[in-house]
């Protein structure tokens with residue numbers, strides 16, 4: 001199952017304001033290509049991440065469809081209240097393996113953020129699906145390589161506390177397949193594979209190779225971002241998530257069903273990048289669009 005992250009992770013680091021209607025329209029257009037689950041917005045401090053200040057309005061502007069699921073990222077109780085008021089279908093709660101990253105990202109140590117998550121989980125209405133993100137799951141921008149055993153412990157604890165699934169965030173895109181092997185080797189010992197998702201950034205061009213490792217381990221849930229948009233304002237130098245187009249091209253080649261119109265995603269993302277002066281960053285999308293133009 002693909003979760004489309006372009007309207008959240010894809011846009012959160014941008015300085016130039018993307019109008020609210022354009023964010024909602026991006027989700028609508030991508031839903032039109034068959035994508036069904038969206039890491040749509042975040043409910044965070046507008047001082048910390050100004051681009052995400054309009055999360056509620058973005059959700060309000062999305063065409064209501066029974067087959068589309070919208071998630072909002074929630075760092076604290078204030079975020080939970082905003083997410084409930086906005087009417088999202090699910091929330092993402094977040095911690096990280098590394099204290100330094102977590103403090104810079106959400107002003108909390110890992111321990112403090114786990115306590116926040118516990119409180120959020122106790123207050124979350126039952127009809128809201130909750131996923132837990134563990135960022136810097138292999139590498140921290142400040143502390144370097146992380147201990148897979150520690151990440152597995154955090155993932156297992158989140159599951160025990162009631163999240164529906166755990167997403168391993170490779171926040172800075174530095175991991176190679178060997179790192180993902182080691183990480184999944186530990187995590188899958190403690191969390192059932194169908195409850196594990198991955199969220200890979202592609203800074204070092206390893207995200208597709210890393211995706212293949214995850215698929216080979218039976219991990220079937222992955223975040224991706226149309227046009228390869230994205231980054232984290234608190235992870236210096238990190239580029240976008242694995243491009244949805246590159247992921248879908250890989251799944252096609254492996255004969256794995258996904259229900260997504262690859263050319264449709266490429267067209268939507270390429271247009272969005274052109275409209276907002278952003279670099280279009282999918283290799284598969286670029287190749288397919290060039291081939292289509294040459295026909």
Ligand code: HMG
Pocket residue numbers: 009012042043044045046047048049073075076077078079080082094105106107133134135136168169170171172199201231232233234
């Ligand atoms: P803080 O300063 O400790 O919070 O920030 P606070 O409780 O002391 O409040 C300070 C101010 O923020 C107050 O406003 C609050 O009202 C406001 P003021 O009185 O100064 O006007 N505030 C909020 N406003 C709106 N929504 C809220 C909220 N909470 C407080 N939920 C906080 C702590 C977590 C809020 C802050 O550090 C923050 O917003 N951080 C967000 C960082 C972020 O969004 N990072 C990117 C997303 S994570 C990511 O990208 C990784 C991921 O993709 C996976 C991966 O790649 O690994 C998911």
Ligand code: MG
Pocket residue numbers: 009169171199201231232
């Ligand atoms: Mg991310």
